[in-house]
Amino acid sequence: MNSPVYIQIHNEIKKAIEAGKWKVGERIPAERELSTEFSVSRMTLRQAISTLVDEGILERKVGSGTYVASQKVQEKVSGVTSFTELTEAQGKKPSSRTISYHTSEPSLSEIEKLQLNDGDLVLRMERIRFADAVPICYETATIPEKLVSDFSKSEVTKSLYKTLEEKAGLMIGRAEQTVSAMLASEKVSEYLDIKRGDAILRLHQLSYAQDGTPFEYVRTQYVGERFEFYLNR
Amino acid sequence: MNSPVYIQIHNEIKKAIEAGKWKVGERIPAERELSTEFSVSRMTLRQAISTLVDEGILERKVGSGTYVASQKVQEKVSGVTSFTELTEAQGKKPSSRTISYHTSEPSLSEIEKLQLNDGDLVLRMERIRFADAVPICYETATIPEKLVSDFSKSEVTKSLYKTLEEKAGLMIGRAEQTVSAMLASEKVSEYLDIKRGDAILRLHQLSYAQDGTPFEYVRTQYVGERFEFYLNR
DNA sequence: CTTGTTTTTTGGTCTATACCGATATATAAT
């Protein structure tokens, strides 16, 4: 247990809130009170509170007290375009399941889109995204193998952009998106729990680094019945 | 000048950086040194530095020093189109601040877009969205008053879609979006901490219920320097 | 010149105390 005291206190308070010691909207004890309870100075206690405020778990009100904040995921509402936002706006929980994750030879379109050379390999990931338990889309992402050969699987699947930026110094630039419609294949229809031939909304996306190099090619197939993606310009 | 000392120091340091006293990537004097220079305690000086770090203007490196950060907020686009997802993909924390929230007479464009009748009132909300502490966009959302008259403010600002669906039985359908460019007005430039006449990327969005009724009209003004929105079709 | 070790510098954490202004609550006046 070598973490700083204020982090430990942060964790204890957070756990207490999750355990229901104080409910949403309720006031927690004053800083001076908590500081004696935890046997630390008020400034240290304040630091623990501050991190919880930064995380949106607590709210401060001068002269009144510190209160358990309502929710934080709910702040994300307004522009209804993305899967995640739509999902959360409807009060459902987005999740994903990785179908496959392996290195292989690129297809012709992948060679073209990602500007690959002879012999270059790619990392291909397939995943399904869910809203609650309902499958919404099937997604295939392709990345040049040389870009991610040094990274762990979780580094690639969980926060690819951050990992690429921090560990490979690759600055993310623009992205090209194309939207079209198609029919579900047998394979995809099984993944998405629909019938073969059902309507699919297809989103192709090619992401470029700031130097103009394409580094990620994503093809997403949304279930037409369960997702809408409108663009008018 | 009644603002706290640490804010005043924050402003002075920020101004000095903008004036080129220390260039990007360069190290600024040590905290102990600056604290004597400004004649404050080190903790107060630290608080000024901390706010600058939160804003992405400075970066700390233990044992080394504090440096002028390389970039402001990166103009990246990843695999997503929404502000929230974009922000999180860059490892930053999205947040928002409500500027105003009141019922009023609709404008001509609002009457047209939302298909309002004579005498109908609208609820108009203005808010600013941030990535970490940096303002990214200014957003005005208009909703027919009759739709939300029964709801509390937090129900509208925090999870409008969920509330509409659960309490009004309104199923969210499609949304039309238009993207264009314009110049920042004086008012908006102050909100977004930019100059009047700076480039603004404007996104207008009209959201329809599943029965075809328009129910929300959102106009978002993104800071051109801090946000990019690519669409190719 | 290179490599390993020590010293110094720097940010990170923590204490104990103090005063301020905003808010809430108890009290007094009407």
Next chain:
DNA sequence: ATTATATATCGGTATAGACCAAAAAACAAG
């Protein structure tokens, strides 16, 4: 009962000092 006022509580700011671990710089050894 209502309204004005004083008091207590609360978070916000600020001080002056202390020790720690990471990093850099100075130094020593080969």
